[in-house]
Amino acid sequence: MELRVIERTDTELRIEVAGEDHTFMNVIKGALLQTDEVAAATYDVNPEQSGGQTEPVLSIQIESDADIGPLDALGDASRQVQTTVDDFTSAFSAALWDFYQRSFSIHGDTGRYLEILIDDWTHPDMKQYINSVYSILSYLPVNG
Numbered sequence: 001m002e003l004r005v006i007e008r009t010d011t012e013l014r015i016e017v018a019g020e021d022h023t024f025m026n027v028i029k030g031a032l033l034q035t036d037e038v039a040a041a042t043y044d045v046n047p048e049q050s051g052g053q054t055e056p057v058l059s060i061q062i063e064s065d066a067d068i069g070p071l072d073a074l075g076d077a078s079r080q081v082q083t084t085v086d087d088f089t090s091a092f093s094a095a096l097w098d099f100y101q102r103s104f105s106i107h108g109d110t111g112r113y114l115e116i117l118i119d120d121w122t123h124p125d126m127k128q129y130i131n132s133v134y135s136i137l138s139y140l141p142v143n144g
Contacts, residue, residue: 011062013070018055021045025056031077031084037066038073 002018017025025043032041040061060070068076 006057008070010069011064011066013058013060013074015058015060015074016055017043017058020056025058027081028058028074028077031080032060032073034080035073035076037062037068038077039063 001020002016004016004018006014006016008014022045025045029041029043032038038060041059043056043058045056058074060073062068062070062073066073
């Protein structure tokens, strides 16, 4: 993923997010819209209506009286997505482990079955999604 700032003011940010599609863009837009300081968050991936642009462009507008800027809001939203992914990973792994224990205590099988299941659920699309969130976080300033 490559990020390119198109326009940045105190209350607005337009950033090109190269290499992403609707899957990632919808998630980050949704997280932005859950941030109190964000007045609007949209993205555009339609090159015909965007003057030939082929990569998604994320637009963020912050409330005029907000204490944070649009880049900080993007950082907050990215961290929230990462927290959600981490929580899901933990819950899914726990459920998978529970399934494994119940299934193989009944059938008596042993071996690498759990490892195989975990490898299957970490499909390349999920890995790419998680890496995309990390990429955004690596570009953002650290608060504090």
